[in-house]
Amino acid sequence: xxxxxxxxxxxxxxxxxxxxxxxxxxxxxxxxxxxxxxxxxxxxxxxxxxxxxxxxxxxxxxxxxxxxxxxxxxxxxxxxxxxxxxxxxxxxxxxxxxxxxxxxxxxxxxxxxxxxxxxxxxxxxxxxxxxxxxxxxxxxxxxxxxxxxxxxxxxxxxxxxxxxxxxxxxxxxxxxxxxxxxxxxxxxxxxxxxxxxxxxxxxxxxxxxxxxxxxxxxxxxxxxxxxxxxxxxxxxxxxxxxxxxxxxxxxxxxxxxxxxxxxxxx
Amino acid sequence: xxxxxxxxxxxxxxxxxxxxxxxxxxxxxxxxxxxxxxxxxxxxxxxxxxxxxxxxxxxxxxxxxxxxxxxxxxxxxxxxxxxxxxxxxxxxxxxxxxxxxxxxxxxxxxxxxxxxxxxxxxxxxxxxxxxxxxxxxxxxxxxxxxxxxxxxxxxxxxxxxxxxxxxxxxxxxxxxxxxxxxxxxxxxxxxxxxxxxxxxxxxxxxxxxxxxxxxxxxxxxxxxxxxxxxxxxxxxxxxxxxxxxxxxxxxxxxxxxxxxxxxxxx
Numbered sequence: 001x002x003x004x005x006x007x008x009x010x011x012x013x014x015x016x017x018x019x020x021x022x023x024x025x026x027x028x029x030x031x032x033x034x035x036x037x038x039x040x041x042x043x044x045x046x047x048x049x050x051x052x053x054x055x056x057x058x059x060x061x062x063x064x065x066x067x068x069x070x071x072x073x074x075x076x077x078x079x080x081x082x083x084x085x086x087x088x089x090x091x092x093x094x095x096x097x098x099x100x101x102x103x104x105x106x107x108x109x110x111x112x113x114x115x116x117x118x119x120x121x122x123x124x125x126x127x128x129x130x131x132x133x134x135x136x137x138x139x140x141x142x143x144x145x146x147x148x149x150x151x152x153x154x155x156x157x158x159x160x161x162x163x164x165x166x167x168x169x170x171x172x173x174x175x176x177x178x179x180x181x182x183x184x185x186x187x188x189x190x191x192x193x194x195x196x197x198x199x200x201x202x203x204x205x206x207x208x209x210x211x212x213x214x215x216x217x218x219x220x221x222x223x224x225x226x227x228x229x230x231x232x233x234x235x236x237x238x239x240x241x242x243x244x245x246x247x248x249x250x251x252x253x254x255x256x257x258x259x260x261x262x263x264x265x266x
Numbered sequence: 267x268x269x270x271x272x273x274x275x276x277x278x279x280x281x282x283x284x285x286x287x288x289x290x291x292x293x294x295x296x297x298x299x300x301x302x303x304x305x306x307x308x309x310x311x312x313x314x315x316x317x318x319x320x321x322x323x324x325x326x327x328x329x330x331x332x333x334x335x336x337x338x339x340x341x342x343x344x345x346x347x348x349x350x351x352x353x354x355x356x357x358x359x360x361x362x363x364x365x366x367x368x369x370x371x372x373x374x375x376x377x378x379x380x381x382x383x384x385x386x387x388x389x390x391x392x393x394x395x396x397x398x399x400x401x402x403x404x405x406x407x408x409x410x411x412x413x414x415x416x417x418x419x420x421x422x423x424x425x426x427x428x429x430x431x432x433x434x435x436x437x438x439x440x441x442x443x444x445x446x447x448x449x450x451x452x453x454x455x456x457x458x459x460x461x462x463x464x465x466x467x468x469x470x471x472x473x474x475x476x477x478x479x480x481x482x483x484x485x486x487x488x489x490x491x492x493x494x495x496x497x498x499x500x501x502x503x504x505x506x507x508x509x510x511x512x513x514x515x516x517x518x519x520x521x522x523x524x525x526x527x528x529x530x531x532x
Contacts, residue, residue: 005326021298028294031308032287039307042297047509055524056506060271088509096517097509240322243313243354243363251362254318260325 006239007077007263008039012057012111013084016135016208017044023210026217033221036238037263038079038231049088049099050107057111061122077126079231082220083111086134086165087206092158101168108172128228130220131173132181133166135208136188138198142205157206159195179227181219190215236263272505273343273529274305278323278377279350282401282474283310289476292483299487302504303529304345304497315354315365316373323377327388343392345497348486349377352400352431353472358424367434374438394494396486397439398447399432401474402454404464408471423472425461445493447485456481502529 011017011027020027020042031040043060045053085108089099099107108131114122115129137157146153166184173180191197198205201212208216225232241257249257277283277293286293286308297306309326311319351374355365365373378395380388403423412419432450439446457463464471467478474482491498507523515523 018301019298021294021301024290024294027297028287028290031293031297032285035284035287035308036311039305041305042301045302045506045509047513052509052512052520052524055521059506059524059526096513240311240325243311243318246318247313247362255321258318258321258325 006039007079008041009080010041010078011082012043014048014088015046018046025213029217033233037236049097050085081127082130084132090162090165105168129178131178133169133184135183137162138205141199145204179223181223237265239263272305273345274307275346276307276344277348278309280314280354281312284312291479295483299499303502315363316351347393348396350398356428356431371434395444397444399435399450401449403428404471407465411470445489447489503531505529
């Protein structure tokens with residue numbers, strides 16, 4: 001029994017993505033507003049950097065069976081892919097998670113290439129992409145959180161370092177013509193451009209709390225609406241009829257009325 | 267690009283299921299505890315009864331392409347199917363949503379047959395099923411909520427009527443040897459077996475609030491743990507390695523360490 005009859009939004013990222021169903025997070029909110037229109041597939045991998053995600057993404061994109069061209073039209077597609085990395089790549093050396101800035105940029109480009117290049121074995125012309133920058137780090141809050149752990153841990157992130165990785169995401173997006181959600185800038189602005197005020201949006205100086213995730217959802221929502229209006233939930237319909245349509249038409253005709261339809265109205 | 271590389275839990279139901287990603291609902295909580303182990307696919311259809319769901323479920327189970335037996339092993343499977351109906355079937359006649367009790371029981375049996383019978387075109391021997399009863403209705407709260415709508419609406423549910431549909435789910439589960447989450451009983455007990463105290467768990471006398479959904483999650487969690495321990499998240503592992511395993515082994519070997527593995531440890 002196959003699981004999918006709806007197209008999907010795939011969220012690819014690290015712990016910030018993996019935690020997206022907690023705390024009324026952005027994954028839960030997306031899944032709710034897209035209900036009956038697209039599924040939300042969380043492919044967040046806590047602790048991962050862009051080096052490690054490359055072999056995983058290849059497997060995530062694995063197509064489980066060969067479909068004829070006719071059948072392929074009916075295979076549920078990933079319509080939106082949200083790529084959100086940098087929070088771990090920016091771990092200062094000698095941390096093993098660290099990925100140098102140049103390789104970070106190259107890795108992001110590889111992810112884009114895998115989906116967008118006709119030469120890629122994973123080429124997916126129906127998939128639209130959004131990049132997101134890592135949120136700003138509150139260094140002092142992070143240090144306190146690390147020192148409160150048992151056994152005690154050392155500070156492992158830095159405000160200035162993560163800022164550079166956020167900028168790199170913006171550069172790659174601009175060069176490759178992919179829309180970027182600048183969470184670094186939006187959250188820093190929301191905190192009055194004061195590092196210590198970021199505590200309002202972060203649990204431990206690195207990860208987002210409910211208020212931080214609300215900013216993620218709102219900014220991503222706007223970015224989809226502006227850049228890919230066809231794939232915004234406001235412009236889609238449910239794959240199966242709404243009950244009020246069944247009731248308003250003729251409930252006895254439910255067999256006919258409940259036939260699967262495209263989520264994209266003509 | 268196919269969306270799934272993980273097996274799935276499918277939630278099949280009405281608005282109570284559809285709303286499961288809101289309010290820290292049971293779908294969001296399931297998706298969080300099963301992260302990197304199984305996807306949660308919400309197939310909740312607001313307003314639907316068991317008559318209408320039958321043709322939809324056939325389409326939901328549609329397999330998008332033919333796989334050879336070897337390939338079939340790699341197709342992501344629905345491992346757990348949660349069936350939760352009755353809240354709309356129990357709408358008192360002459361409401362168009364009403365499904366008589368005998369047909370309600372027969373419809374539930376048809377859903378089970380579709381998945382469990384080798385004669386069914388949708389036969390899925392790897393899928394385990396859980397039935398859930400509708401929650402109890404707070405008639406007075408429902409009447410107030412309906413009368414507050416604009417335009418004003420009439421009372422459309424009844425405590426005693428829904429109780430009988432909850433009982434019917436229990437009977438079908440017992441006859442067919444399918445575990446049942448008795449939400450009706452659990453919520454009524456939690457409200458001290460007083461209809462008016464159900465307000466603590468319901469938004470409008472019919473739908474659940476955050477506290478009501480917490481009961482749903484906890485009871486479903488226990489039912490999976492007891493009846494299908496292999497498919498409980500505590501007994502599964504992530505499909506791709508945890509970052510601390512990569513770091514503890516040898517980060518340079520990440521290509522090898524990030525190979526997809528079964529979510530069920532040997």
